[in-house]
Amino acid sequence: MNFKKVVAAATVSMMLTGCGIYNKYEQKVEAPANAFGADAGMLGSTAAQGEGTLAQMSWREFFTDPMLQQLIEQVLANNTDLNSARIAVEKSQASLTAARMAYLPALSLAPQGTLSSFDKSAAVKTYNLPLQLSMDIDVFGSITNKKRAAKAVLLQAQLRQDAVRANLVSVTAQQYFLLQVLDRQLEILLQTDSLWNKSLETEQALWENGKAYSTAVNQMEASYLSVKTQIVDTRRNIRAVENAICKLLAVSPQHISRQKWGSSMLHHAEAMGDVEQRMFDTKYLRIGVPAQMLENRPDIRMANHAMEEAFYNTAAARSAFYPSITLNGSAGWTNSAGGMVVDPGKMLLTAMAQLTQPIFARGKLIANKKIAQLTEEDLQKKYVQTVINAGNEVNEAMADCMAARDKHAYFRRQVEVLHEAYTGTHELMDNGKASYLEVLKAQESLLDAQLGAAMNMYDAAQAVIELYIALGGGSK
Numbered sequence: 412m413n414f415k416k417v418v419a420a421a422t423v424s425m426m427l428t429g430c431g432i433y434n435k436y437e438q439k440v441e442a443p444a445n446a447f448g449a450d451a452g453m454l455g456s457t458a459a460q461g462e463g464t465l466a467q468m469s470w471r472e473f474f475t476d477p478m479l480q481q482l483i484e485q486v487l488a489n490n491t492d493l494n495s496a497r498i499a500v501e502k503s504q505a506s507l508t509a510a511r512m513a514y515l516p517a518l519s520l521a522p523q524g525t526l527s528s529f530d531k532s533a534a535v536k537t538y539n540l541p542l543q544l545s546m547d548i549d550v551f552g553s554i555t556n557k558k559r560a561a562k563a564v565l566l567q568a569q570l571r572q573d574a575v576r577a578n579l580v581s582v583t584a585q586q587y588f589l590l591q592v593l594d595r596q597l598e599i600l601l602q603t604d605s606l607w608n609k610s611l612e613t614e615q616a617l618w619e620n621g622k623a624y625s626t627a628v629n630q631m632e633a634s635y636l637s638v639k640t641q642i643v644d645t646r647r648n649i650r651a652v653e654n655a656i657c658k659l660l661a662v663s664p665q666h667i668s669r670q671k672w673g674s675s676m677l678h679h680a681e682a683m684g685d686v687e688q689r690m691f692d693t694k695y696l697r698i699g700v701p702a703q704m705l706e707n708r709p710d711i712r713m714a715n716h717a718m719e720e721a722f723y724n725t726a727a728a729r730s731a732f733y734p735s736i737t738l739n740g741s742a743g744w745t746n747s748a749g750g751m752v753v754d755p756g757k758m759l760l761t762a763m764a765q766l767t768q769p770i771f772a773r774g775k776l777i778a779n780k781k782i783a784q785l786t787e788e789d790l791q792k793k794y795v796q797t798v799i800n801a802g803n804e805v806n807e808a809m810a811d812c813m814a815a816r817d818k819h820a821y822f823r824r825q826v827e828v829l830h831e832a833y834t835g836t837h838e839l840m841d842n843g844k845a846s847y848l849e850v851l852k853a854q855e856s857l858l859d860a861q862l863g864a865a866m867n868m869y870d871a872a873q874a875v876i877e878l879y880i881a882l883g884g885g886s887k
Contacts, residue, residue, distance in 0.1 A: 432552040432730045436559070436719040440791045446701035446802030447809075464699035466707040466882035470580045473879055476675035478668055479587050482656070486583045489661045493579060496572035503565040510561035513554045516546035516738075535752055541743035541759065551733035556726040563720035567713050574709040577885035579659065584876050586656050590649060591672040592869040597645045599861045600638055607635045607854060610837065627846075634851055638858070672868070677875055696812060696875070698882060701802060707883020708801055714794040721787040728780040734768040804881035811874035815867055822864035829857040 465473070471480055487493060524538040549555055614631045618624065653667045705711050740763065746756040769776060833853040839845035879885060 432556065432726045432733075434726070436563075436722045438715055438718070440718065440794050442701070442705060442795065442798040443802065444701075446704065446798055446805070447698070448802060448806040464697050464703055464882060465879050466699065466703065466884040468879075468884060469887050470584075470885050473677060473884065474584055474675075475677070476587075476670055478670050479584060479675070482587060482667070483580055483583050486579050486656075486659045487576060490579055490659055491661050493572070493575050496568075496575045500565070500568045500572055503561070503568040507558070507561040507565050510554075510558040513547070513558065514549065516544050519543050537745075537747040537752055538756065539743065539745045539747065539759070540756075541741040541745070541761075543741045544739065546738045548736040548738065550736055551730045553727055553730040553735070556723045556730060560720045560723035560727065563716045563723065566716040567720070570709040570713040570716065573886035574713065577709065577880055577883075580885040581876055581880045583656065583659055585873050586652055586659075587667075587669060588869055588872040588876075590652050590656075590667060590669050592865050593645055593649045593652065594669070595672045595865045595868075596862055597642065597649070599858070599865065600642045600645060603854075603858050603861075604635075604638050604642065607631075607638055610850060610854065611635050630848070630851060634855065672865075677872065696809070696878065698805060698809065698878070701798075704801060704805065704882055705798065708881075709883070709886055711794075711797055711801055711883075714790070714797040718787065718790045718794055721783065721790050725780070725783040725787050728776070728783040731776050731779065732769060734766050737765045737767070739763045739765065801881065805878065808874050808878035808881050812871065812878060815871035815874055818867050819864075819871065822860060822867055825860045826857070826864055829853065829860050833857045 470483060474480055474483065519542075520540075521543050522538070522540050524536070526534050526536055528534045547554065611628070611631045614628050618628050654664045656667050657664050741759070741761045743759055744756040745759040746752055746754050748757065833850075833856075836845050836849050836853040839849075
């Protein structure tokens, strides 16, 4: 008899193991080997052995501007989206606690009283004061798999909170740098306004002395007024960016304090020489290897835990095909002893075990299992796509850094030669050796180059920030 019990137990154990209802999740989906792309080696240097990557730096280390640090802290403290993510984490924690408590018995007090009379006889009072207990026995892993799935949901919620935090850090920093660049462009426009006003006065003087035509004065004035309109537009853009930051802060529109462009650059301690190149030169950007990105990026880790949740949901769907065992019992006082009433009441004890084996559930169990398996397959595909998207973001950010680096040198030289051309042409016009059209062309080209150089610096800052976030930085 004992031998038969051992054989039966072994058989059941093998069946359960074969069905996988007690197996723990192990990631089996392989990510692309070269997530950064085939030309990643051309885009930037990887971290040497033992060195950290950009993603391993906290945002307080990465952004050295104290005003920007304070602004990010305020956004993280006040932002509504981040608060919603925090609440979602707390909800998931409550769900996990409930899933863990499912192993324990349910206890309830269910007092009951009746008053009955037969054929106008004296009323009989009966009562029951039972303490009822019910407990599900997790023989086939249903409770265990639901608990593990709830834990995977909690981990996803925590990583979603990290992703929201990283996005807020990124957006806040980009908006802050955009404000600085707009301030720089406004400074350029105000300087240009003063210079072009002098050019207009010079042309008016030449016209009054009969040395220039009125059309030249009109052209000069029209060009001068175009700078005035750009000043208005730039000031309006500054107000729009400040308002956007205020929305992140969840406060009413107000001025955003900031330092002057170039006061504090992004952290590249190894960079020397040109302070602007500390912002975006790819030889100082340590991107690391794709495996590090998989460890740091919240969305990739979240996709992995989504597969884990689906794995346990599938296991729970399999468990539903097996019997469920429930223990019920009650203990208390009653004065109803079957066919007679006793007073005072006596102790009543009951115990019952129930086994329920599904036989026909109108296809619901089969459908649930199929849906769970399809969901698991879908999330596996999405995980691979998430890794591909992440690698693409890194590749794009590095390419943007390289483009900004190359354009930086061209813009710098362009501004130098156009400034020389403008100065020389203006002197020639003063001596009557150059036309106003040459001066107009020179000064407009110089302004475009100066504004373009300033915007290229913002593009560079944006590219490095996006690279930092794409590698998994900003969440801590």
